[in-house]
Each structure stands twice: as structure tokens, then as C-alpha cells.
Amino acid sequence: MAEAVDYKVVGTRPIRPDGVDKVTGRAQYGADLNLPNMLYGKVLRSPHAHAKIKSVDVSKALAMDGVYAAVSGADFPTAAHGDIGGEGGGDVADVAKNVMARDKVLYHGHAVAAVAATSQSIADAALAAIDVEYDVLTPVLDVDEAMADDAPLLDENCFTANLPEKPDKPSNIAAVMQLARGNVEEGFEAADVIVEGDYNIPMAHQGYIEPHACTATINEAGQATVWCCTQGHFEFRSMTAKLLGMEIADLKFIASEIGGGFGGKTVVYLEPLAVLLSKQSGRPVKMMMTREDVFRATGPTSGTHCKVKVGAKKDGTLTAATAWLAYEAGAFAGAPMGPGAMCVFAPYELENFHIEAFDVLVNKPKVAAYRAPGAPQAAHAIEVALDDLARQLDMDPIDLRLKNAVSEGTQASYGPKFPRIGFKECLEAAKAHPNYTKPLPEGAGRGVAAGFWFNVGMQSSAEVHINENGSVIVVEGNPDIGGSRASMCIMAAETLGVEYDSVRALVGDTESTGFSNVTGGSRTTFATGMAVIEACEDIIAQCKARAAATWGVDEDQVEWEDGQAVPAPGVNADVKPLSLADIAASAHKTGGPLLGRASLNAQGAGASFAVNICDLQVDAETGKVDVLGFTAVQDAGRAIHPDYVEGQMQGGASQGLGWALNEEYIFDKNGVMENAGFLDYRIPVASDLPMIDCEIVEVPNPSHPYGVRGVGETPIVAPLAAAANAVRDATGVRVNDLPLSPPRLLDAIDSAE
């Protein structure tokens, strides 16, 4: 698939530089730092999903032996409204209230107080000694219920945004969004076949295995150091400064290794509390969430109610489509309904469409970004509808998509024309894949779906240091969540023309490298990679200048080839090429150490498409689904380290299958999550899955020196519908809601009989 380009290191599969520490237990994650004299911080969480806080009294807790700090909402400065920054973080005042409730609790598990004590057991006892008086209110637990006219309000100051006029009364609808083109009525009139569907998907969690954790210490001058697991320590620093009214320069954030994030570790929860508790106690404070805390008070992604209608001609040409997309925001505004609306029809050429999306407050945890936020739910709706359409047209589902697929120059449903993209290439690769035509076992089904995600660029910094022997140190600011150090080393080695093994990459803290946005948005290999490449080019320019000085020629008479300075063709200089090691060894004579740097705000993140093929069978007695095979096809632009590209595709497939088949937040009528543990919130285990076959399509992104497109998020977009369509194929029964868990499937199969 790849266009022939002669790379030496890009596209190889070397061992990651941080690997040995991660297979031996040396690597230090968020909860792994123990400091002398350290206290343990813990959080008291609301037992109600919706209540007014009448009073919080921590005095009894503070009086206990071994308790050195206790704080509640009253101890935090009042945060002004404004953008918190970061990925989907939302409003400063909302994040402040989410981190520690002030006048109201808005979900079961909402933080209301925190303590620090000499042991975890004393901290637990201290939490039990805190008195909180509540006025319990009726919780709003469902997106439809929340949108009703007479719904109880979470926030009396919430007036729907993005309407032509400010509404005359508040509601739980925080914002709306519309996208439209053409004439939908005429489009449906021109259709030979119309399909419609109504799809509900409950909240699901990112499910990273490492709970949130941090250790904070602050000195008498107010200078704090925070060690934590985060997707972006610079943004955590900024958020913590805003929530505590601190000077940014007084906060140093060190990113530990991170045990998964998937978007869920892009916003602060514990860090401001740990700093405040450390300030009050004068001692280091370590805070670690339990798994239950993680489920109840962090993450999830929106539960959704989506309606889609699509019309097509007999030959499969789409004539019109509408989408109505309601996303649960949780307790504070900020559901990813915008990306959902922009993604839902993005893969297809449509003259006539209308899309409406809603950001809806409910008494559940505030949602956080989760891999291609908003896209999987919307894609599920349209991709299931297209599957139904293909059945009615008696058309191959890949052919139907090929017939309508966008390509370079197509006006995207979200506005501009597409630049160079690889959707048709992915569809063709899926169609040609042997797994697509492989015979299925008796009773099994096969489903197909496509996925789209924008990807982003954003800000990154990188420095490259050349050691005195010519080995290379890359310093960048993006926590390595899935092998990015290896990718940075590959790109540096390729650019400089040196061996991979001579390059090391490290993630600097907020004081040792320049600002970088989060590791998220599938941006690290693309944007931070670009910064690393530019920093290496800076080194090359310096090396050429030093070689020129050494040889007594002009700089433009020197070229860089295979890691060496050589005289340009036609330059008559009787000199030996100078390698990076040669130039480094004599750097003290030519101007001092070699230090390259680059910072940028990367634009032109290439959109990425994927096509999935899912084979499965359903046990008619139990409703249990067995996934027999899964094929992920995706445009990576250029795979820098194919193992980790495949890893993203396989991991996204696994998460998507979990979401499709089992994962869901289950709440009781009071808004208490009933399955806040890995036993009952069932993510895929090794015995649930087959090998996941990957085909990396490479349609290079013209905006990146090596053609990189982000790959981290797109893999989770298509699996929901691929699995749902396979269940339809296997059982003959269409189930629109997710997850396709045994009880739901059994019900559907039984009622169809």
C-alpha cells in the first residue's frame, strides 16, 4: 500500500527505549512516588446524585490524631468563568466545582471534602468524621428526561447557547448545534428507499487500568511540585493554577509514567486538592483514587440518544439524511456533541442533510474526552442505518459506502473540502482483504462499518541535545502513553541520519522543556514528531555551519547526507566527511555544545478513516456474543513504528467491542452507579477476543514531513456499528441500542421468534 519512499528507520519496529523499565517494574507511575514524611489524602464523596449542600463541618476530622489537613469547597477561591484550556476541559468555574463541590452536589460521588492523614486507615476514619448536611433534590438521570420542559434543573443559570436569541428560561440543554445543506425534503422525495433508526447508548468509561494518582508538596514560599499521571502536565499545571489562584511559575508538574488515559486524564481531579492539603499540612500529600472513585467521579463519555434517517436511490446514491444527536454532558456542560455532529455524515457525499445536536446536563459524572470524543456514538447510528439500507437495496455494504465515499475535493458535511484522504483506499483494502470473503461458520455473522476522525495538531516543543560522542537526546513534553518515545527516536534518527540505538527520548517536566499540549487528539506522533524533526533540522543546520567553518568553505557548500556533512556536489574540497560524532567531538572548538530546538503550533493534522470487519456468533440460549474475528483497516498516513500503529488499531477495536457488547454505566433510580467495579463493568478480557488483524493503509498526509496522520482515536469509531451489524447478520434481528449484552440480545431474539 505504501508509496515507495526510501526510509532507513521510519517504518521499522525497534524496541521502545522505555521498555526495559516497564517490563521489570522499575517504571514509576502516578501512585509510585513515596516521599519522606508523606501524608495520604482522601476524598469524601457525595452519597446523593443531586442535593444542595447546607453545611460541611470538618472540625471533628481535623481534631483526630494523625490528621493534618481537611478542606472543603469553602477553602477554595471562587473561580471566575472562562475557558479552562486543554481538551474538553470546559469552563474554569465548572471544573472548580467538579473538583470540589461548593453549594450543590450534582452526581453521586461528587467530591465534597478531603483530608490528609498519616495513614490510609486514619484518613478513612477522618472522612467518616466529617459532617455534611444535604437538602436532597430529585436527580435527572436520562437525556430525554433532562430535555423535557418540566425537568428539574441542575443549574438555574443554564441558558441554551448557540441559539439566535437567548432563551427566556433556563433548561438542562447547555448548548445546541446545527449543520445543514441543501433541501432535505426534496432529497427524501427523490429517494427510492428510506431507512430510519433510533439508537440509545449508555455512558461508558475510558477504563484505563491505572487509577488517577498524584503526590504534591509545597514549601513555605508557596512553590509546589506535583508528580502525577497525566496526559498533559503543562495543562494540568495551568488548570491547577487557575483553580487555586496560584502563579504558574510556582507550580512544577512532573509527569509520571501514565497507565492509560484515552482522554480521561486530560483534566484535573486530585491535583489541586493535593496541593491544598499539602499547603495546609506543610507535608507532602499523596492521593490515589480507588477504582470505584474512578468510575463514579471521573471520565466517562456521554450516554447518547441518536436518531438518523437516510434516503437513497436504487443504485445506492444517498439523496438525503438527517441526524438528531442528544449527548449527556453529565453534571456540567461540555458533551462532545459538536464533534459528533461534524463526524456523523463526514465520510459520505451528501447534497441534502440536516444535523441537530444537543449538550445536555444530567446528574451523572461530568464527561471527559474519550478517544475521538463524540464520534463513535454518532458513527454507530449512521453506520447501522447504512447497513439496513444496504440490506434493503440488496447491495454489498462496502459497495454502498464506496458509492458515496468522500475523497479529495468533496465538500465535507462540516464545511470545507477534504484535502488528500484515504477513505476509498481503506474501503477497497477492506473489500480485497481475504477476511472479507472468508466463509463464516454456521450461524455466524459478519458486519462492516466505517469510521472517521479529524485528528488535531496543536502546540509542541522539542529540544535535541547532541552528546559529546554524537549520541542524541530528544527532550519533549508529551507523556508517553503508548510508545511515543520510540516514535520520536525513529523520526530523530531518520532526520539526522543516525542509528536508532544512538537516540534516547525523554519527557521533560514543566520546568525543563517548552510548553506542549496534551498527549491526546492523536496529535503526538504528528505534532510533537514534527517539532522533533524541526529540532533535528536545526542540529543539521548547525552541523553544516560547523563543517563549513572547519573546512573553510561557505555553508551552502556543505550538505548533510546519511548522518554526515559532505561537500556539496561540484565543490572542490579535499576533505573527509564529518559525521555527527566527529562534529560533536570537536564542538568545543566550533562554538560549544550542539543544541537544537523547535516549537510550533502544528496545523494540517490529516483526517483519518478506518473500515472494520467483525465476525461473531451469538449463543441463542444465553445471548452471549463470541467474537470470532476482527479486521481493522486504517489510513495511518505513514506508520512510523508499525507495531504501535497496530497496537492503537487493536486497542481501539477492543475498546469499541467492549462498548458494543458489554460496557455500560447502570444507575439505580437515585442516580447511584450500580456497577462501579471491573467485575460488573466488564471490559474485554483476553479470552473474550480473537487476534485482531490489521491492515495499515498509507496515504501520506502532505502536511507532515513523513506523511503522518494521527492514529490513536479513529480505531474506536467503527467497531460499535461493525459489531452491531454482525449481530444483525448472525441473528436476523436488528437491535438498535447498545450494549448488545446477553440479556438484551436474548430478549430481542426471544421476542423476534
Added chain:
Amino acid sequence: MSKVQVETRINGEGVEFLCEPQQTLLEVLRETLSRTGTKEGCATGDCGACSVLLDGRLVCSCLVLGVEAEGKEVTTIEGIAGNDGLHPIQQKFLERAALQCGICTPGLIVATKALLDKHKNPDEETIRYWLAGNLCRCTGYDKIIRAVQDAAEELAYEA
């Protein structure tokens, strides 16, 4: 709270510690002894990140009390590599890129050790069921299973 004195062996070394009666072996390893290679993912025995061997048997250290380690031999991730370098399981995890974030990796390697100590030549299904108690959210398990298969082959060759 009064503490209990416990004598145990960790990775071949005699270790004494004091712990509260309700403290788990996981908490003792991580917080008291700073052996943080063993990870906590759930503390309810559902994720396997805290897998250790207790007298050679695979257990979740979050479901074992610290006091239960009395007189036992505990093997943690820190005890898997020998003086002569990485264990073949660790090496194959690296070669196969069987980790992304790496938080589940110590538990998976300990669980794989327990598997391969018992089954020299496990088939894919056996591997998947042995490792079903070790959650990984990043990889979809594909590369992990392949690493275990490679390690089994290498160990069989060595034997």
C-alpha cells in the same frame, strides 16, 4: 492501630515488616516496602495488575493480607529478571511490543511466568484463559498473546 510483625521472603530475600491487620499484601509491598513494581488497578481482585506469586501460586496481592505473607515466599515483578538479564518473557514482551502504557505489564508478566511454569506448550486458548484475570485496556491482547507464545517457544528451546 497496633501493628503486626511479619517475617517473609520477597524475591529470595528475607524481609520483616510491620503492618496493620487489615492491610493487604499489595499495600504493604507498595506503601511500606516501596516495591512499587506491583501495581494497583482495582484492589478488588478483578484486574490482575497486582499479580504476584505466593509460594509459586499466582494470586492477586490485593486479596491477600500482609499478615498472610508470614513464612511465605513472595515473587514480584522485581524478582522475575535474573542477574544475567531479562527473563525471556520480558524480552518477548519488548520484542513483540506487547505493552503500550505498561501499567498491566508487571502483572501480565508474573501471570505468564505462572502459566509457563505449569504449561510448557500452551495453545492460544489456554493462554487466553490463563491471562483472563489480567486486564489490559491498551493492546486488545493480540501482541501480548503473541509474546507469550514466543516466550513459551523460547523457554521450551532453552529446556
Added chain:
Amino acid sequence: MGPSGPCAIDAAMAKVVFPDHLLQHTGGERELDVVAANFRELLAVLESKWPGTAEVFAKCAVAIDDQIYQDAFLEPLQPHSEVFFMQRIEGG
């Protein structure tokens, strides 16, 4: 100059398109032809036409000739450039 309507230098204008959720700031106008050498100048034109909107537009993502920018400012505009305002894209 008047940014809309027939104009002598019409041929050298960039076309600016607003999505529904921004129409509240444009008095319902969906499209506008603007003379601007770069995005910074375009924002100034929008601010002078609809005072108080600079911050709203500056926070949007924007596609200039099919390339999406999360933080456009100095990007040059060509005659006949197509500029689409979009909601900012986030990621996980």
C-alpha cells in the same frame, strides 16, 4: 469598505462561511466576501462589521482552503480563498 455586495475588487475577495451556531453573531448572515490579506485582518473586518464578536470568532477552528487550523491568526488568505468557521475540535 462594505464587506458584502457588489464591489469593484470583488474578484479578489475571500469567501467566508459561517455555520448555524455562529449565525447569532452574524445577524443570520451565512456567507460574506471579505478582502483580507490574512486571517488576522479577516478577524478585524468581522469585528468592525459585528462589534464584540472578535473573541467568538478567534476561538473557532477554521478551514482555510481545505486546511483546518485550530488557532489561525497569521495565515495568509489568497484572493478567492474559502474560509469555513468550525467548532474547535478536541480529542482524547
